[in-house]
Amino acid sequence: MVMAVSFERYGRLYYLDPGSHRPRVGDKVLVPTDDGPEVAECVWAPQYVTEEIGGLPLCEGIATTADLDRDEQNRERRADARLIAKRLIREHGLPMKVVGIDFVDRRADVDQLVIIYFSAPHRVDFRELVRDLARGLRARIELRQVGARDEARLQGGIGPCGRDLCCATFLKDFEPVSVRMAKDQDLPLNPLKISGACGRLMCCLKYEHPLYQEFNAKAPATGTAVETPAGDGVVVGHNVPSDTVVVRLAASGRRCACSRADVCSPRQQYEASPTTTPDAVAVEPPVVLDEPVVEQTPEGPRRKPRRRRRLSQAGDDQDTGDSSQ
Numbered sequence: 001m002v003m004a005v006s007f008e009r010y011g012r013l014y015y016l017d018p019g020s021h022r023p024r025v026g027d028k029v030l031v032p033t034d035d036g037p038e039v040a041e042c043v044w045a046p047q048y049v050t051e052e053i054g055g056l057p058l059c060e061g062i063a064t065t066a067d068l069d070r071d072e073q074n075r076e077r078r079a080d081a082r083l084i085a086k087r088l089i090r091e092h093g094l095p096m097k098v099v100g101i102d103f104v105d106r107r108a109d110v111d112q113l114v115i116i117y118f119s120a121p122h123r124v125d126f127r128e129l130v131r132d133l134a135r136g137l138r139a140r141i142e143l144r145q146v147g148a149r150d151e152a153r154l155q156g157g158i159g160p161c162g163r164d165l166c167c168a169t170f171l172k173d174f175e176p177v178s179v180r181m182a183k184d185q186d187l188p189l190n191p192l193k194i195s196g197a198c199g200r201l202m203c204c205l206k207y208e209h210p211l212y213q214e215f216n217a218k219a220p221a222t223g224t225a226v227e228t229p230a231g232d233g234v235v236v237g238h239n240v241p242s243d244t245v246v247v248r249l250a251a252s253g254r255r256c257a258c259s260r261a262d263v264c265s266p267r268q269q270y271e272a273s274p275t276t277t278p279d280a281v282a283v284e285p286p287v288v289l290d291e292p293v294v295e296q297t298p299e300g301p302r303r304k305p306r307r308r309r310r311l312s313q314a315g316d317d318q319d320t321g322d323s324s325q
Contacts, residue, residue: 002017003017003018003047003059006041010156012168012170013169016056025045027062028042029041029060092128097151101117102114130143177203178201185209215243219238220263222237223235229258229262230249233247239257243259
């Protein structure tokens with residue numbers, strides 16, 4: 001069985017092995033951490049899963065009243081430590097921004113530990129600041145500088161899609177994202193369009209990139225002449241989510257969306273072969289010249305291809321249509 005908990009409202013989910021405990025959604029449970037058991041809220045009740053998952057931390061039970069009181073006191077201490085840290089940073093004139101604060105009081109090697117996460121444009125000499133923080137908070141102080149992505153993960157927020165940030169909800173590791181991924185997905189290279197709340201390239205550019213790579217490797221490129229069930233044409237665009245190719249027909253000039261399989265040569269050769277299954281979609285055979293027809297004239301027999309007569313008739317029809325306009 002597996003259950004999921006969160007330390008913050010709408011924060012990242014952590015999966016646990018419930019063991020013999022059966023908490024309900026909204027219950028406070030104890031979660032083992034490197035700094036001792038901490039209080040978290042049950043988001044997913046214990047449920048069976050189809051696959052066997054091992055290595056999950058074991059839930060230490062339902063939080064007691066003493067655990068809830070301690071957790072509330074630590075929240076107040078974190079809020080006070082944030083105010084004191086901001087005031088001292090402003091007094092020292094350091095280019096630092098407080099991102100998050102952790103208060104640890106269950107480690108065997110220290111009595112009380114305050115971990116302050118901050119962001120800065122470059123390395124900062126904060127030795128004097130640490131001494132003032134230790135006197136003001138009466139605890140051991142650790143300052144940890146984080147990058148832009150970690151800053152967005154700790155603070156949280158809403159992305160351009162209108163949902164909570166992926167890094168603050170379910171992403172565990174940051175995978176490398178490049179501008180090439182945006183180019184392959186035919187996205188505008190405007191930094192305001194492809195950047196997230198952290199100012200870096202959006203992590204979601206990585207999600208569909210393998211799909212675009214597979215499509216571009218098999219689909220005909222733009223400008224390629226192809227044969228479609230509606231006639232010959234030229235590829236003018238791609239629609240990767242629907243697995244279709246936009247083709248401009250040579251006969252009428254209109255555009256049509258065709259499945260990628262309909263314009264790929266291997267698929268057309270397979271469907272045109274005699275071994276094609278009966279339920280396969282038949283491909284229109286190419287236009288071939290008919291057998292010549294012999295006409296009797298006073299000068300003697302004359303051969304005239306029927307195909308040429310059809311072309312002349314088509315040309316007469318087009319001339320008639322132009323004159324009517």
